[in-house]
Amino acid sequence: MDVEKTNYYEVLEIESNANPQQIENAYIRARNAYSSDSVALYSLMTKDECAAILSQIEEAYSILGFPEKRREYDRLRGFNQAAIAAARTDVHLSPAEQRANETLQYENFGSNLIESKVSKITAQKKFGLEYEENADMDRKIIECVDFTGPFLKEIRLYKNVDIDRMAEMTRISKTQINSIENEDLTKLPADVYVRGYVYQIAKVLKLNPDLVANSYILHFKKIKNQK
Numbered sequence: 001m002d003v004e005k006t007n008y009y010e011v012l013e014i015e016s017n018a019n020p021q022q023i024e025n026a027y028i029r030a031r032n033a034y035s036s037d038s039v040a041l042y043s044l045m046t047k048d049e050c051a052a053i054l055s056q057i058e059e060a061y062s063i064l065g066f067p068e069k070r071r072e073y074d075r076l077r078g079f080n081q082a083a084i085a086a087a088r089t090d091v092h093l094s095p096a097e098q099r100a101n102e103t104l105q106y107e108n109f110g111s112n113l114i115e116s117k118v119s120k121i122t123a124q125k126k127f128g129l130e131y132e133e134n135a136d137m138d139r140k141i142i143e144c145v146d147f148t149g150p151f152l153k154e155i156r157l158y159k160n161v162d163i164d165r166m167a168e169m170t171r172i173s174k175t176q177i178n179s180i181e182n183e184d185l186t187k188l189p190a191d192v193y194v195r196g197y198v199y200q201i202a203k204v205l206k207l208n209p210d211l212v213a214n215s216y217i218l219h220f221k222k223i224k225n226q227k
Contacts, residue, residue, distance in 0.1 A: 009060075011056050011059075012027055012057065013196065014026045023061070023065060030057045049191070129161065129206060131159045141155060141207070144215075145215065147207075152198070153181035156201075166201065166204060169204045170197070171200075172200060176188070177197075180197060180201070183220065185224060191217055194220060198213045
């Protein structure tokens, strides 16, 4: 895998300021999700596809799970520069003390940012949806068993969530959101990542994320097979 092009934080589905414990937890969660024992994936992915994802997960953790390797990766990709710089403000520290301080900065910097973001989100009611309810549309959503891209867009517009806000709340690019709604195969990544994106979109729209994600992926695979 090309380190200069691969975002290991995205592979583990964590933010770049995650502390070591969060990285380890994400690694364990991801590894368990795509192991051969995960029955939930049998209908969505082949064993080879799961193996490929597991390989990416192991590679990501082999870098992010070790402070020195992570620092080099972050320098290469431009991540966490503020945390790295903060750890080096005291020029009187020995190299070993600087490395220890830098590791601590990762933990404190990430933790403080997360706490700040949570408070801000809570204060602004970031995930609240304000829209005029329509009984027919609500019934259509409840009875739906085949969530397609166009229908997800219809729901998003009905619930008064524009693309910019959806991108902000899900941390998914506007291009990817549009590609999911338009079912544009040429601009979407592997199925497993598409499923993760749809899962987050469904959560924002106050839908059942597992139902919507599984339904969309099955529909998406049918489209690919017809190509």
